[in-house]
Amino acid sequence: MPGASRISRDANTTLLMAKKERSRQTRRARFLLLLPVLLVIGIFGLFPLSIALVYSFLEPGTYGGVEWVFSTDAYVQFLFERDIFDDTLTFNSAYLQIFGRSFGLAFITMIGTLILGFPVAYFIAARPPEQRNFWLFAITLPFWTNLLIRTYSMLLIVRDEGIVNLLLINMGIINEPLEMLYTDGAVLAGLVYSYLPFMILPIYASLEKFDFSLLEAGHDLYASRVQVFRHIIIPITRPGIVAGCVLVLIPALGAFITPELLGGGKKLMIGNLIALQFGAGRNWPFGSAAALILMALVLISLLISLRVGAAKEGSHG
Amino acid sequence: MAKLSSLFSRSTGSRELRKQPLFTGMSWLVLFMLYAPITVLIVFSFNDNRSVVRWTEFSLRWYSAALENDDIRDAALISIQVAFTATFFATIIATMAALATTRSGQYWGKSASIALINQPLMIPEIVTAIATLSFFSILRHITGVTGIGWLILAHTVFCVPFAYMPIRARLTDMSVTYEAAAADLYASPLQTFRYVTLPLLMPGVVAGAMLAFVVSLDDVIITLLVAGPGETTLPIYILGQIRRGVTPEVNAVSTILIGVTVIMVTLTFFLQRKRK
Amino acid sequence: MIEVKNVTKRFGEGEFAVTALGDVSLSIPEGSFYTLLGPSGCGKTTLLRLIAGFELPTNGEILLDGENIGHLAPHLRPVNTVFQNYALFPHMSVARNVGFGLEMLKRPKAEIDSTIEEMLELVQLGELAGRRVDQLSGGQQQRVALARALAPRPKVLLLDEPLSALDLKLRKGMQTELKRLQNETGITFVFVTHDQGEALAMSDHIAIMSAGALRQVGSPEEIYTAPKSRFVADFIGDTNIVNAELLSFEGNKANIRFKDGSPLLVPAASTALKPGPVHVALRPETIRIVDATDDTALLKGEVIDSTYYGAGSQMLVRLDDGVEVHAQVVSPHILGSRVGLECDTAMLHVLED
Numbered sequence: 001m002p003g004a005s006r007i008s009r010d011a012n013t014t015l016l017m018a019k020k021e022r023s024r025q026t027r028r029a030r031f032l033l034l035l036p037v038l039l040v041i042g043i044f045g046l047f048p049l050s051i052a053l054v055y056s057f058l059e060p061g062t063y064g065g066v067e068w069v070f071s072t073d074a075y076v077q078f079l080f081e082r083d084i085f086d087d088t089l090t091f092n093s094a095y096l097q098i099f100g101r102s103f104g105l106a107f108i109t110m111i112g113t114l115i116l117g118f119p120v121a122y123f124i125a126a127r128p129p130e131q132r133n134f135w136l137f138a139i140t141l142p143f144w145t146n147l148l149i150r151t152y153s154m155l156l157i158v159r160d161e162g163i164v165n166l167l168l169i170n171m172g173i174i175n176e177p178l179e180m181l182y183t184d185g186a187v188l189a190g191l192v193y194s195y196l197p198f199m200i201l202p203i204y205a206s207l208e209k210f211d212f213s214l215l216e217a218g219h220d221l222y223a224s225r226v227q228v229f230r231h232i233i234i235p236i237t238r239p240g241i242v243a244g245c246v247l248v249l250i251p252a253l254g255a256f257i258t259p260e261l262l263g264g265g266k267k268l269m270i271g272n273l274i275a276l277q278f279g280a281g282r283n284w285p286f287g288s289a290a291a292l293i294l295m296a297l298v299l300i301s302l303l304i305s306l307r308v309g310a311a312k313e314g315s316h317g
Numbered sequence: 318m319a320k321l322s323s324l325f326s327r328s329t330g331s332r333e334l335r336k337q338p339l340f341t342g343m344s345w346l347v348l349f350m351l352y353a354p355i356t357v358l359i360v361f362s363f364n365d366n367r368s369v370v371r372w373t374e375f376s377l378r379w380y381s382a383a384l385e386n387d388d389i390r391d392a393a394l395i396s397i398q399v400a401f402t403a404t405f406f407a408t409i410i411a412t413m414a415a416l417a418t419t420r421s422g423q424y425w426g427k428s429a430s431i432a433l434i435n436q437p438l439m440i441p442e443i444v445t446a447i448a449t450l451s452f453f454s455i456l457r458h459i460t461g462v463t464g465i466g467w468l469i470l471a472h473t474v475f476c477v478p479f480a481y482m483p484i485r486a487r488l489t490d491m492s493v494t495y496e497a498a499a500a501d502l503y504a505s506p507l508q509t510f511r512y513v514t515l516p517l518l519m520p521g522v523v524a525g526a527m528l529a530f531v532v533s534l535d536d537v538i539i540t541l542l543v544a545g546p547g548e549t550t551l552p553i554y555i556l557g558q559i560r561r562g563v564t565p566e567v568n569a570v571s572t573i574l575i576g577v578t579v580i581m582v583t584l585t586f587f588l589q590r591k592r593k
Numbered sequence: 594m595i596e597v598k599n600v601t602k603r604f605g606e607g608e609f610a611v612t613a614l615g616d617v618s619l620s621i622p623e624g625s626f627y628t629l630l631g632p633s634g635c636g637k638t639t640l641l642r643l644i645a646g647f648e649l650p651t652n653g654e655i656l657l658d659g660e661n662i663g664h665l666a667p668h669l670r671p672v673n674t675v676f677q678n679y680a681l682f683p684h685m686s687v688a689r690n691v692g693f694g695l696e697m698l699k700r701p702k703a704e705i706d707s708t709i710e711e712m713l714e715l716v717q718l719g720e721l722a723g724r725r726v727d728q729l730s731g732g733q734q735q736r737v738a739l740a741r742a743l744a745p746r747p748k749v750l751l752l753d754e755p756l757s758a759l760d761l762k763l764r765k766g767m768q769t770e771l772k773r774l775q776n777e778t779g780i781t782f783v784f785v786t787h788d789q790g791e792a793l794a795m796s797d798h799i800a801i802m803s804a805g806a807l808r809q810v811g812s813p814e815e816i817y818t819a820p821k822s823r824f825v826a827d828f829i830g831d832t833n834i835v836n837a838e839l840l841s842f843e844g845n846k847a848n849i850r851f852k853d854g855s856p857l858l859v860p861a862a863s864t865a866l867k868p869g870p871v872h873v874a875l876r877p878e879t880i881r882i883v884d885a886t887d888d889t890a891l892l893k894g895e896v897i898d899s900t901y902y903g904a905g906s907q908m909l910v911r912l913d914d915g916v917e918v919h920a921q922v923v924s925p926h927i928l929g930s931r932v933g934l935e936c937d938t939a940m941l942h943v944l945e946d
Binding site: 494495498499512513517 | 645646647666667668672673674676680683684693694696697698741742
Binding site for chain 2: 034041042046116117119122137149154193250278294295
C-alpha cells in the first residue's frame with residue numbers, strides 16, 4: 001500500500017526532526033547554563049595555577065612581583081644555597097626540613113583524626129535515626145565557624161597564661177607554666193582540632209546504611225568482638241577511612257593559620273613559607289615554586305590514596 | 318545456638334552489640350573538645366577583667382568597645398559588602414550550574430564540568446591564594462583597574478562550590494513529575510521553570526546562598542593575599558590584632574562572628590530538612 | 594478520536610535496548626471510557642505517556658482528530674493527565690493548582706476563577722479551595738488532581754492508575770465518580786490499570802496488553818464472554834481452561850468433543866485452528882453440577898475442595914485428565930464424590946492458543 005507507507009514515512013521524518021530539535025535545544029540550554037561557571041572558575045580558578053607555574057621560572061622583582069627573566073633559581077633555591085661571592089652551590093636542608101615537618105605533621109594529624117574520629121563516626125551511626133541528625137549537626141557546626149577564631153581559641157587555652165596552665169597550677173600539679181604554645185605539639189593539636197569533622201563525616205557516611213544485625217550474625221558464628229570488628233566493620237568503612245584521610249591530609253599539608261598562630265613563626269609549615277615569600281620575603285618565584293611542589297605532593301597523596309582504596313577492594317573479592 | 322554464643326561474648330542483644338564501650342565515652346569527649354575552646358572564648362568575652370583567664374564579673378564592655386571601634390566597624394562593613402556581592406553572583410552561577418548538571422543523564426563533559434565546579438575545594442587554599450594574587454597582579458597592571466572588585470571576584474570563585482552543593486542536593490531530591498505535570502498543563506519550558514522548578518528549588522538556593530555568605534565572611538588566607546590596601550575584612554583585622562597580642566575586644570568581635578555563623582548555619586540546616 | 598498507528602517504543606541502545614511497545618495500533622472512539630489493561634511491564638503506561646507527550650515514539654504515529662501529535666511537546670497537546678501520585682504542586686493552594694492550566698494558557702482571570710469554582714464543585718471539594726495541598730487526604734488530593742486536569746477542558750483525559758493508592762472503599766466510590774464525570778463531561782477518558790475488576794466496571798472499551806503488544810480489544814462483555822487467548826481468559830475474571838478435541842468448523846462455530854463425550858457446537862475465537870487438541874474457556878458461574886451418570890454431563894471429575902462463602906460455594910473439581918476446575922454453585926457437594934459438570938454450550942469458548 002504505497003499511500004500508507006508514504007504517510008508513515010512523513011510521520012517518521014517529523015518524528016526524527018522533532019527529536020533532533022529537542023536534543024539541540026537541550027544542548028544549547030545546557031551550554032548557556034554552564035557557561036558562567038566554566039568561565040568564572042576556569043579563568044579565575046584554574047588558569048591562575050598556570051600563572052604560578054610560569055612565575056616559578058622567573059626572577060624575583062625588587063619590591064615583590066617578578067622580573068620577566070627566565071631562571072630556574074627558584075627551584076634550585078629549594079635545595080641549594082648559592083654563595084654570594086663564588087657562586088657555588090651548597091646543599092641547604094632548611095626548606096626540605098619545612099616540607100618534611102609539614103608532611104610529618106599532616107600525616108600525624110591524619111592518624112590523630114582517624115583515632116579520634118572513627119569511634120565518633122561509629123557511635124553516631126549506631127544511634128537511633130532521630131539522634132543522628134543532632135549529632136551530625138553538633139559535630140559539623142564548629143567546622144563552619146571561622147578557622148581563625150577557632151585556632152585563636154586554642155591559643156587561649158594552651159598559652160602560658162592559658163586555661164590549661166591555670167588549672168594545673170591552681171591544682172598544684174605544676175609550679176611553672178608548661179610551654180605548650182609555639183611547639184610542634186600545639187600545631188598538631190590545632191590541626192587535629194580543625195580537621196576532625198573532615199574525618200568523621202566520610203566514615204559516618206560509609207556506616208550510615210550499615211545493617212548492625214550483621215554484627216549479631218558475626219557473633220552467632222563464634223567471632224569475638226575484635227574479629228567482628230576486623231572482618232566486618234573495617235572492610236565496610238574502608239572507603240570512608242580513605243576518603244577521610246584524603247580530606248584531612250590535603251588541607252593539613254597546606255595549612256597556614258594554625259602554624260602561624262600556634263607555631264609562632266618558629267614552626268613553619270609549607271603554607272607559612274609560601275605566604276612569607278609573597279609578603280616580607282619578596283620572592284614570588286620561590287613562593288610559586290614551593291606552591292607547585294606542594295601541589296605535586298597533594299597529587300601524589302591523592303594517587304596513593306586511590307591506589308590504596310582500589311587495591312584493598314580487589315583483594316577482598 | 319544462641320545460648321552457646323552468648324557464653325563466648327560478654328553481652329547479648331543487638332543494642333549492646335552495637336556499642337563498642339570505649340566509643341561512647343570517646344564521642345562525648347570529642348564533642349567536649351570541639352566546643353570547649355570556643356566556649357572559653359565566648360565566656361571570657363563577657364569577662365570584665367582585661368585578663369583572659371581570670372574571671373571578675375559579667376560585663377558587656379568589650380562589646381561596646383568593639384562596636385565603637387572605627388576600625389572594627391570599617392572592617393565589618395567591608396566584610397559584609399564583599400560577602401553579599403560574592404554571594405549574589407556565586408549563587409546565580411551555582412544555580413545555573415546545578416540546573417545543567419543534575420537530573421540530566423550522562424553527557425559529554427559532565428564529569429569534567431562537575432570537577433571544575435568543585436575545583437576550588439580540591440586545592441589547598443594557600444595555593445589558590447598565591448595563584449590568584451599572581452594572576453590579578455598581572456591583570457591589575459594591564460587594565461589599570463584597582464579596587465575591591467578583584468577581592469569580590471576571588472571570593473566569588475570559592476563561594477560557587479559551596480552554593481552549588483545544597484542547590485544540587487535539593488534538585489536531585491525534586492521529583493521530575495512536577496515538571497511533567499506543569500508541561501502537561503500547557504506550561505512552556507520557561508513557564509515551568511518560573512512557576513514550578515524555581516519555587517520548589519528556593520529552599521536549596523537560599524541554603525546555598527547562606528553557606529556561601531558564611532564562607533566568604535570567614536575567609537582568611539585568600540583575602541590576606543589578594544586584598545589591596547583599605548580592603549581589610551573582619552578576619553584580617555582580627556588576625557592583625559592577634560599577631561600583636563591577645564586582647565579582649567578580639568574576643569568580643571570573634572564571638573559576634575561566631576554568633577552570625579551559627580545562626581546562618583542552623584537556618585541552612587533547617588531549610589535542608591527533607592520534605593516529602 | 595485518537596489513533597495510534599504502528600507505534601513502537603524502544604528504550605536504550607543496541608543490545609541493552611528494551612522494547613516497551615512493539616508495533617501497536619488502536620483506535621480510541623471519541624467520548625468513550627477506554628481502558629488500557631494489563632500486568633506491569635506490559636507497556637500500558639508507556640503508551641499513555643506517548644499520548645501525553647512525555648516520550649516520543651521510536652516509530653509510528655499518534656493522531657488526534659486526524660492531526661499528528663506524536664512529535665509534539667506535552668504543552669502543545671490538548672491532552673491532560675491525572676498522575677498516579679497526583680503530582681499536585683506543593684507550593685500552591687488547591688485553587689491555584691486547579692487553575693494552573695488556564696493560567697499557563699493566559700486566560701482572563703474571571704474565566705479562570707469561575708472555572709476553578711465549577712471544577713471544584715464537580716468533584717465536590719468546593720470548600721477546600723484555599724487549602725494547601727499537604728493538608729488534604731489521599732482521596733481529596735485525587736479529586737483535586739482530577740479537577741486540575743479537567744479545568745482546561747482537554748479533548749482527552751489520561752489517567753495513570755489513579756486509584757491504586759486509595760483504600761478499597763474509597764476506590765469503589767471513586768470508580769463511580771469517574772464514570773459519572775466521564776458521562777457528564779463527555780471527554781474521552783483513557784484509563785490505565787492492572788485491576789481487571791476495575792476495568793470491567795468502568796469501561797466502554799478495554800484494550801488488554803502484555804509484553805508490549807495488544808492482545809485483545811473489545812467491550813467488557815466481549816472480553817469476558819469471548820476471550821481470544823489463554824492470556825486474556827486468565828487475566829479477566831476467574832476462568833477455567835479445559836482440554837478438548839477440535840473436530841471441524843461449521844460456519845464460525847467449532848465442532849468439539851470432550852473426552853469420551855459427544856460432539857458439541859461451541860463459539861470459537863478463531864476459525865484458523867486446525868483439528869486436534871484445543872483449549873476451551875469455561876466460566877465458573879456458568880457450570881452446573883449434576884450426577885456423574887447424567888448424560889447432560891459434559892465433563893466428569895472428583896470434588897477435591899469446597900469453600901462456603903454464604904451466598905454459595907466455590908467447588909474445586911479434578912477432572913479425569915487432571916485439570917482442576919472451579920465451579921460456583923448454590924449448594925455444596927460432598928468432598929470426594931464423583932460429579933458431572935454441565936453448562937450451556939453457548940457459554941463455552943474455544944481459545945486460539
